[in-house]
Amino acid sequence: MKARITTALLAGVSFIVPATAHAQSSDPRPAMAPSPDATVAPATATESTDAQSATPVAQDNAADTGDIVVTAQRREQSILTVPIAISAIAGNTLTTKGITNSANLAAAVPNLQVSSPYGNTQPNFSLRGISVANEYNANQASPIGVYIDDVYLASRTSHGMGLFDLDRVEVLRGPQGTLFGRNTTGGAINFITKGPTLNGNEGYAEGGFGNFNTYTAQAAIETTMVEDQLGLRISGNYVKGDGQIENVFPGGRDANSQNTLQGRAILRLRPGNGPLDIKLKVYGGRDKGSQAAVHGLLPFRQGLGFFEVNENRIGLNRTEAYGASATIAYEISPTLTFTSITSRDGGKQNLQQAADGSPLDILDINWRSNFQQFSEEARFNYNGDRLKLVGGGFYGYDRTTTDNTFNIGQAIAPTVNGGFFQHYRQVRRSYAVFAQGDYDITERLTLTLGARYTWDRNRYRDGFAFLFAGDVGGPQLPLATTVPCPGVPGTCAYDPGARFALNGRNNALTGRAALSYTFEGGTLVYASYNRGYRSGAFNGGGYTSSAGINYIDPERVNAYEVGVKGRYFDMLTLSAAGFYYDYKNQQVQDTRAGPVSFLVNAPKAEVYGAEAEARLRLSPAITITAAGGYLHSTYKDLTLQGTNLDGNDLPFAPRFTAQGGADLTLFKDGTNGLTVSPSVAFFTRQYFSPFNDTNAVGTGQLNSELKQGAFAKVNLTAALTVDRFTFKAFANNLLNRKTYVYGLDLRGAGFPYNFLVPAAPRTYGGSVRVAF
Template sequence: MRKILIASLLMAGTSLPTIAHAQDEAASDDSAIVVTAQRREQSILEVPIAISALGGDSLATKGITNSASLQSAVPNLQISSPYGQTQPNFSLRGISVANEYNSNQASPVGVYIDDVYLANRTAHGMGLFDLDRVEVLRGPQGTLFGRNTTGGAINFITRGPSLSGANGYFEAGYGNFNTFTAQGAAEATLIEDAVGLRIAGNWANGDGQVKNVYPGGQDAYSQDTLQGRATLRIRPGNGPLDIKLKAYGGRDRGTQAAVHGFAPFRTGLGFFETNENRMGTNKTEAWGVSANISYELSDKVTLTSITSRDGGKQNLQQAADGSPIDILDITWLSKYNQFSEEARINYSSDKIDLVGGFFYGWDKVVTDNRFNVGSIIAPGVDGGFFQHYDQLRKSTALFAQGDFKLTDQLTLTLGARYTWDRSEYRDGYAYLFMAGVGDPMVPLASTVPCATPAGTCAYDPTLRYAIKGKNNALTGRVALSYKTDGGTLLYASYNRGYRAGAFNVGGYTSSAGITYIDPEQVNAYEAGFKGRFLGMLTLSGAAFYYDYKNQQVQDTRAGPVSFLVNAPKSEVYGAELEASAKLSPMVSVNFAAGYLHARYKKLTLQGTALDGNSLPFAPELTLQGGLDLTLLDNDTGKLKLSPSVSYFSKQFFSPFNTVNAVGSPQVNSELQQGGYAKVNVTASFETGPFTFRAFVNNLFNEKTYVYGLDLRGAGFPYNYLVPSTPRTFGGSVRIAF
């Protein structure tokens, strides 16, 4: 609390700006943002949905440079990962993948880039650059966004050609940990009002941020990222046809997250230190192409087609013991591909706004994981498990939603979506092997397919395991919204969300646990308001109640054996408030708060009743606040200062919370993080085409854990805990042209 007080005094007595980009002053006011949450352009204040929208300037001001740091600006959003910035797990209002760590599982918070759904969670860990805005939609979005949005949806909207003139920018920076960054964009109009091209790129390279004391070992959390994007827009004769063609690609070669593991080797180490003999590298790649084609048949009717093809791969070399001895070392190796097509029609008149369409998509992942588990064969004889499988998912859906204006002030929204999901787990096999880390594997026994404990089935390289799963689901939305004479929007809604069933691919020690479990379902009730008050204050709030069924959670047992199971019933309720105000031409403030009560009403794991426990990654209270102060604004230039603070109350990393399964060696009390606050500060000076910027993130060097996993219950002598990164600071120079 002392640090929160200091941060509050800092914001009250100092000044800081929004990040200086090549956007005008109005673009930095997030309350004025136009969003596409209902698949058409609307002011954020006119959409009866709980939305946080952040423009490019706001992202930079708050120190948000990657998707994993969005939680510092959105109420009731929590982001965690066992792998650092790779494969982030998004939790919105308590709904998340819980303690699941396999990359084949779909996030219950749908992630989109320019309305294109990204099925693989590895692709969600992205650097943020040259964005127009980010829209975070809280609550189920099962009508217009589709399956796997039981928690909500996050849509990253990139900047595209404006078809007028030329512009661009280049920015280079340097920070502690010898971190170099560069990003830029250039836009050219090839034919005025008809053809434009925008190219953007992002690069970051830096030393590890958590020191590894092992002689010659790599430090954790190093950066080595390169991304690029090109968008071609064609609008012949400035007419009704608008074509946007986009291609992107990127790769990451940073070192893995730090691990606090085997306790004997934590002696004498600081929080931001580790002693690891095999610090791994997170090697990921992502690429994609898309075509967004719209045609205005009339001033009332528009046809849109969005076609995409995306892919990538991950090779996560993960030392999972945080020690100089080989207890658990894993290679997560996967390749993924996906295709999607969405065709929709929009109709708009004075009384009715309609959108309806068709969606088809498939995604495929091919996985070859290797788990080295120390002396698993015999004392002094190292070995482990190798696992291979293909997973294919196909989804087809029809959807429609309409806003019916019953009066000039009262609107009824009705929407429905029917989804057909089909999944296949195929070509599955796994075996127990003898080998040290990195050595050639000597197969000893088949474990998949094998329904009995590991080591009991003779090795047979021809054996394969395959199962199928399918779901059909009806989701929908009903809302009533009322706009007062003063312009305030009041609304109440019911939404049903759905997350498709899933395979337990964690079952590599036996095929007995490889099953297809039931889909999740959320029935959500919400009431809220949003509007402008006193000519300077923008305020929005919402209260919600969820009936949440069949959350998919991972249950890791001695063996080690993993089971993916359903938590039959949970209850989630809470409230949110967001406010921003421009107190004067020199001073603006923003504030957000979220309260969350997320509890299991019925859950038993390993014979232990967990009714009443908190859902993982669901802190009861989140607070965010920021201040933008213009200290100087004259012919010389503009000087701004922007401190911001974010607070999170206690959260658990496991459905067990602090309870231990009877008869197990679990110590689940380790798997939690107490309440904490983090402060970021940004300052900038704009003069002519130049912007000079300085920043510090995690000003007070707060020490927190971001992820934890029970490994004691799986037979290991420690739990897996991932610490956060320490304070970072630096500066940059930007030139706009």
């Protein structure tokens, strides 16, 4: 195993280290003054970013060199000086690459996958092979922490956001258990919005139209009421389009339609341009597009194209998200700053999912949950000559109240429709203290040490479920209580007062240790150890029997990484990393006879690989970006449904990923010009289930269906700027590749088909934007 670790860690850096002597930076460690409103985001990437990716001071430099500013360690730093893995994608680059929502991020980040059984709703992020695997219930926390302006979003439904008026997105690869905390075993994604600069007035308005009768509109306006002291920025986003997957059922609704409305307002106060800096933010949004298409019962797939379904009950995905936050920073002295981030957020989902892909009522589900959360983080930042230190405390509360209905056709009797109703309330509280310091041992050698201690306290309350007779959407006649009931469904008499409750608790110590060295030319090399932790969890899928409602152990990752990054010849930025993970207790679903769904731990998995990113500015008119990743992720100890799955790949973990693109300026005259930006993203085969191609004996499984073969997708955008106007055209999935993004085993649960979700077909259109 030592040889394997060594190979994995060296693979990411071996081809770059010989070039360190050619680095052209004159300053080995560029100094960045800490910002009172800095956010967090670790870094090792070179750059997927443009001039608007960071602070105004750094924008011009970033445009020329790719040396952008991130807030990886709770302070502003050049991305080339932070010894952690990150991809930073600026707001304009999101548009260039055709990334309009969080589900599209895989097109720009190596070793990142995004999938969901619900379309853009409740996306499942997978970083370096770590994901929710085959778990799909709304109460589960993502192992990839998702943040907006440093505020942790506990609900996975709120992760499926449209991206608008963003400064940048920072994708942090690897465990982030020190500065971010629990539920970041795979990494973290930080969406950083644009806020008032307290300098002048500006804004924009943009309208567009595309195929599938898709209308889009975005706008933002920023006004400075008192220069350097008081400013306001208001922005909004609207998308409405017809279904992208045609439904041939007479009068049926098409799948994958869009109907999104979002808004945000940020007020910033800096009284007397002094040491106190306050940001107050409110936001809200709703989405009510139609459900993702499902390829299901095979007889009703006959004669259909890939982007067609025959479904009698295409439902709507109704979601809402809203919240308010206050970020208050006070500069106590030139070297010491205090920051408080307080947030209150909420939302709900009402997902109507026809899950059989047929005109029959075989499986129709209504997923309903309400979410509430509150969080507070308080920290001190010390910025001395040789020591940079951040430390503080965190408190988080979130509540999920769930009411799900599972209609299973005539499974009760040949002439009787029915199903299951499920209700529960989950409450999670988390407390943590943390500290991390960077100490300059010498001018070029830095030691980083950090630790975080977390207390998690979780409760499952008011749990009940029952078997009922009734049609889809109609009245329900309870037949038998299934929760609480430890036996086979239908064996416990209906008891309307019966309730199930359970408690769970974990404590965890996580941390980071790293050594980084900056060569005279500016190249940074580092080696690090990180420990990550994902809290224990209740089984939200337990509704046929209370035997399956349990609280399982937390996930833990011990991660070892080496990396290198630098800028060369004043035109090329490069970064690479190699990593090895000892991954324990991944939380996966196990469906057993009954049928009863259990949430269980996969005792041990091994993950290793490498990734690299590059940006080459050949001339002011030609910039090329490229990224690639290699990933080996396998279970070392896993048994599901009595079947040994040792050696199988983790789900949503292709061996190779690659992204490439170019910005080609065909002409430029001052601020006017025409730029064409082609890009491509490539992925090798990936499985959707821990079973891979293996079938459990006696289950009727056909798991070979639950995978996607290798594919590449091409996007193309063009932007013509004339004075204050920008005219854009785009085509996503230009070659109209037919791919699946998600699959779930239903044959093993007794249904005569598997559940597969197709990705979107080719989309294209244009827009006009005016700046003012």
